[in-house]
Amino acid sequence: MSMSDQVLDSIDVVDLGQIYNGPYCSLLLSYMGANVTKIEPPHGEPLRDRVKDGEAPEFVMLNSNKEGMTLNLKTKEGKEIFKELIEDADVLIENFSVGTMERLDLGYGDLTELNPELIYAHSSGFGEEGPYNEYPAMDLTIQAISGVMDVTGFPNGPPTKAGIAVGDFMGGIHLLAGVLGALYERELTGEGQFVEVSMHDSVFPTLMSPMAAHFNDDNVPPRTGNRHSGLAQSPYNVYETADGYIAIFGVTNRHWHSLLEVIGREDLKDDPRFESNVKRSNHLNEVDELVEGWTIERERDDIEETLLDAGVPCGPVKKLEEVADDPHLKERGMINEIDHPDYGKISVPGLPIRFSGSDLPDIEPSPSKGRDTRKVMCERLGYSEAEFEELEEKGVF
């Protein structure tokens, strides 16, 4: 329906992203049609180092559909080549620690002089300003400081990290929204701007439920295991089955009555201990024992089918290996099996945003280190082969 095949077909992105945060942002930009040129230092970006030989799977999963070149930004020639790329670019993505680009004389002030239409997008752990702005920004430390750990785990156990890289990915996807907002505004004003996201800021809103419980009632523990954050909904928990676990959410009376029918305890429908969600929440242990007494003797997938048929919301706790092979994610283009020239067969993520005016992206494998350096230098920037080789000998790439 639209005139372009994909949303960002005409957009050029220079990408200094590393590890997860910046690269997730530029991955989605590339999937939306942008031409993304990933620039790595001569030794490769840190994510490549996670395996000794060949490609780290994380690198392969986060760098599909990108051009790849190396460039030594500490050399005079490297800086000049970088500036040539910036002159024609629409967007720069970088998630170095605060001040890195300024120390290279490649900060926003330097680059906007070359290209006032540039959108300079920076993501860091704690942002440019504020008392924590020089704190080390690993996902682990973000989860600690942001409160994610304090609200994850069981009341009688230690604070626990979420097993997902929530800081990195919340940072990266907020940065994507920032870039797209700035591209929209540039269509109206003709001007670029500096867009900044901090992982710490972007994680904060996700604490909504425990923060509300904290505002409502200071007696609720910060961590409630798999129970509701406010201990105010029941049944709401993860229950053990004969062969795994299942999450059940049966908090309305309609759900509860259906559940009682399924487990053969209609006699409890009028029991005053369980007659409302509030009453059930005052008898959490009794409700959970009742439900788990039934689930523990049955298989996870049978329980799921039975409960869904009865209209009781539930979800099987899928194992990682099941998720890696999930038929729904495959059908939706979120799991793409590719044969990567260096890694071999691997599944890589797709684009979690669907536009009716665009097709889902075709997936091209992540570049080997420096794969496209010569192409960018000679075909795009117009250097001769001899010039390229001279720079190569000098260690510029």
Add this chain to the structure above:
Amino acid sequence: MSMSDQVLDSIDVVDLGQIYNGPYCSLLLSYMGANVTKIEPPHGEPLRDRVKDGEAPEFVMLNSNKEGMTLNLKTKEGKEIFKELIEDADVLIENFSVGTMERLDLGYGDLTELNPELIYAHSSGFGEEGPYNEYPAMDLTIQAISGVMDVTGFPNGPPTKAGIAVGDFMGGIHLLAGVLGALYERELTGEGQFVEVSMHDSVFPTLMSPMAAHFNDDNVPPRTGNRHSGLAQSPYNVYETADGYIAIFGVTNRHWHSLLEVIGREDLKDDPRFESNVKRSNHLNEVDELVEGWTIERERDDIEETLLDAGVPCGPVKKLEEVADDPHLKERGMINEIDHPDYGKISVPGLPIRFSGSDLPDIEPSPSKGRDTRKVMCERLGYSEAEFEELEEKGVF
């Protein structure tokens, strides 16, 4: 620097969002300057129900800067008024379950006929298509099915939910990126489109680390507690202190040697068990006991200061009440203390994306139910007071 004060000053959003997912998307749209009209059913959106009287804090935290009206979309008149609003809108946000709007004859096909420039943004648990598309979409069930639970918690403990609403918020922020991408494309093509996000899809990429560990080595357990997902980095853990916990990430030899100096164990610098990250990862328990033997006797904030001075990355595990009062988040405008007319004093989140061309938003309290219904009907849509009151008596609002 830009001509408009904020990125989306000229954009009108009709917002049917409920609970967390849609409302987070429209909250950020409103903070970016859009005029967001939140439409609730006559009894209010479900999030209001979480407390008996007054306003639920979650509702207050997610609905700042929005106009609020009620409208009964099941009445003929309600549908007509909704269509009048859509005719002049740029964006519609909704996160009802799949098929709800079609059953009301207000699906994308119906609305795009009225307004071909409309961007219709829909978020759901599992998306429009695929084998799970009718599964119930609570954050709890998304975390179960997506693998988040399988990778969170300790190897000898049960799968554990992340205490944050990762499905809802990853869904909402991906939807925001989708809306902004579609607004950009509309500037080029003049046409709107249908944008879709599923919570399940949007969570999948965050499994990056455990998925890579799964690809690398099937012997690593899916849950590694507070240790590295691949058990391949050390020291990397959360350590108990005299008064809490601290996350320490000292995986390079430089970090490790600094840490040994701080804890007075320089004698171990040449110990072959600990001479590289790989060796340390083969002796995880010994490394962790060594570190925790030192941290357990000291106070969290003293440890933090000592380690940061020594260049060892770490982060205090902040308690929820500390996060609610975090000085960094306050200084950055992420925590805003307001005096809400119905709730009273409360802190609400700000905009985690900073645009150099815009000021941070001023925060206006969330609307009471139906606060702006009359204003929208009479001032924007031009109904007379008499017409408004007649419709009101009919139960249209």
